[in-house]
Amino acid sequence: MHPNLYELSFLLLHLYFAAFICTTGASSPSLFDGNLELPGGSIPSVSLEHLDPTLPPALPTQTPHCSQVVLQHDFADTVGPKPASANYTHPSDCPFPWTRVVLELSVAATDLQESRVAAIWIDGAEVLRTVTPIPMARGAFWRVHKDVTRYTALLRRLADGGGVISMMLENSNKVLPGVFSANVSLHYFRGPVDDSGSKSMSNAAHLPLDPFTAIPRTSSSPSPSPTGNMDPDFGTPTAAKVSAPRANGAFRKVYATIDGKYVGGHVPFPVIYSSAINPVFWAPVASIGAFDMPSYDLDLTPFLALMLDGQPHEIGLGVCSALPHWLVNANLHLWVDYWSDAVQAGPVEYFVPAIQMNRNAEWRNPDGQSEIGAEGLERFAGWVSSSRGNLTTEVRHKIKVKSQVQVQNRGAVTQIDFILKERTMVTVMRGNQWLARAQTVMDAPLQVQTAIVNAAGVPVLQKTRFFHQLMEAVSLSEGQAGSTTTRELTDRQDAEGSAVVGGGWGSGRSRSSYQYRDGSKCYARNVATAGGAVIQDRKASCFAVADDA
Incomplete structure (x- = not known):
């Protein structure tokens, strides 16, 4: 990769990767709000259209x-x-x-x-x-x-x-x-x-610097291999690799490097594969993020000093604490300053301490429990001198992850709890005065409970209850005395049902609740399903949401 780097004034790396959960889970007190109640009445036939009730305000x-x-x-x-x-x-x-x-x-x-x-x-x-x-x-x-x-x-x-x-x-x-x-x-x-509100909510914490031009460049082309796009260093997984121990349990982090130097990363939001847990849960409403899988922005502007020497440079991708087989890809967006003969840049701060990991496990085969906690804070800053003047971009990123697995009753009862919190702040400053600031706060709890039921002469059943939620808030500020806009969304799914162990039959019902607000504009949608059919689909505007509050 060797563009016309002397004019380069802003970089953004857009990460795509697949983070699937394919698991089971089960009973006991939890994050659930009691029993899952759905509207009564007769159940219509199976729905032919599969739905994603999220993000209409973004279009x-x-x-x-x-x-x-x-x-x-x-x-x-x-x-x-x-x-x-x-x-x-x-x-x-x-x-x-x-x-x-x-x-x-x-x-x-x-x-x-x-x-x-x-x-x-x-x-x-x-x-x-x-x-x-x-x-x-x-x-x-x-x-x-x-x-x-x-x-x-x-x-x-x-x-x-x-x-x-x-x-x-x-x-x-x-x-x-x-x-x-x-x-x-x-x-x-x-x-x-x-657009009824705004651009896409997810990962909005980057600051486009018009009138520069964004030139997307890709790290790789479509791959003909059955595994799709992936980090070439990982290679094709073998049976030995797939069965390798997962030392850090549920913790994963996808990151990028420039010439081998770490430049940022994200803990992926767990997207549920549409055949996981109980396939009826995702018929006909998709799990959160399944139809448009989350991607992540890394602001690389603080690292322009590494890129402006006129030499080729290598941008790499990696995954911490994961099996070798991950689908990873990234697009590089370049903002070019056509009003400068040359752009200069330099580093200001590079603070990347090791992630604090805590692991505890107590197992008496097959029962027991394990818990993993991780926290991390990183800061990057660098200055860029261009036609906009001498500007310093600072990126602060904080993560907190907690994962717990409990197995009881000789392996028949399982509960999985996973909580992911991230906060990212990007600030552009001139001297000691900040000119623009974007902050994204994300909270994503997940819980799966399963119980295996055995009965003489009856196939073994797996009963499951499921809870998943994405809460995200984005605030964009223009100067210390300027205006601030805030966008918030809450996307929640609850489900419960049974399935024959090994496949062949399943039943279930689910409730999806989506709420989005951008200033005075807002949108809400609630979809209830049972047995693969939509039995309720309600949409509401700001006024209806206010009336129901």
């Missing part, structure tokens, strides 16, 4: 100026082949500039299939990673929308053709009758855009 509400399908493909037995690709050209009736670009992935399953991981690339830059649900009936379908405006510079570069849109949807080693038919579309908006 425009009006009709796009123009739209086009950029890729169509039927994915059947797709273990091994290269990703499906199509040449990209701009829509003739909708030239640049655009104020917003939204990607839409629509998929339909013709018959029985299993859940799979999929990804979409724009000319090698990954813009979406997603998980397919398990079709509960023939003709099941779903849609995923994602704001990809930050990649408009990449789309502009493809104006004269030559670029491609690619999609990989790995299938199964099994020969199953179902085929995933996928359409990828781009919707282009021009003029003022009513």
Whole structure:
């Protein structure tokens, strides 16, 4: 990687990776608010449309100026082949500039299939990673929308053709009758855009420095291997590697390096795979983050001094305390200062103490308990002298993780508790006065309880109760006397049900509650399901939310 670095004034690394939980869990006092109550009445037939009730405020509400399908493909037995690709050209009736670009992935399953991981690339830059649900009936379908405006510079570069849109949807080693038919579309908006609140909530704590240009560059191209994109140092997992001990239990951290120097990382939000725990839980409402898997921003501006010597540099990715097989990818966004003949930069602070880890375990096979706690605080700062003057960017990032597993009754009862807290603050200063500040606070508790039930002449059942929540608040401030905007969301799921051990049958019901607020604008949605069908779907505006409070 060797761009025109002397003009470089701002860097942002956008991390994509898969963090799945595939586990079981069970009874006893917990974070649950008593029994899970759902609306009464008759149960309708299984829903064909699978839903993701999150993030509608992040998308425009009006009709796009123009739209086009950029890729169509039927994915059947797709273990091994290269990703499906199509040449990209701009829509003739909708030239640049655009104020917003939204990607839409629509998929339909013709018959029985299993859940799979999929990804979409724009000319090698990954813009979406997603998980397919398990079709509960023939003709099941779903849609995923994602704001990809930050990649408009990449789309502009493809104006004269030559670029491609690619999609990989790995299938199964099994020969199953179902085929995933996928359409990828781009919707282009021009003029003022009513987005009902804001840009995407997740990972908003970076400060775009207009009028610099963001140039996304990717760390790798779509991989034809069955494992998808991953850190090449990890290689393909072997049976020996998969069975290796996990010394740090549930703690994982994905991080980036520049020439081997650590430059930041995140503990991943645990996304539940759509066949995990009890597949009926995720029919037809996806688990949190499954349709649009969380990605993470690392502000690398404090490290520009490492990059401005005119030499090639290596950006690396890694995972702490994990098995070798992880799907990891990143896009590098560069802001170029066209009003400076040269950009200078230097370091100010580099504080990365070791993460404090506490581990306790007491086991009397098979019962017992183990607990893992981790805390970390890191600070980076560096100055950049450009056409904006001499600015110092400071990044502060704090994490706290606690994981506990309890097994009782000769292995029949299990409870898993996981709590993740992160706080990130990015501040831009001129001298001793700060000009802009962005702060993101995230809290993500998870609990799974399971109990194995044995009865003579009756198949063994696993009864499960589940709780998962994402709470995130983002505040953006302009100067010490300037305005501050705050955006908050709470996304919660509760579920309970039973499944035959080994598969074959399951029942369950779930409740998904999503609330979003941005100043005077807000949105709420509550979806209740039972037996694979939606039995309640309520949406509310700010006024309705206030009336219910």
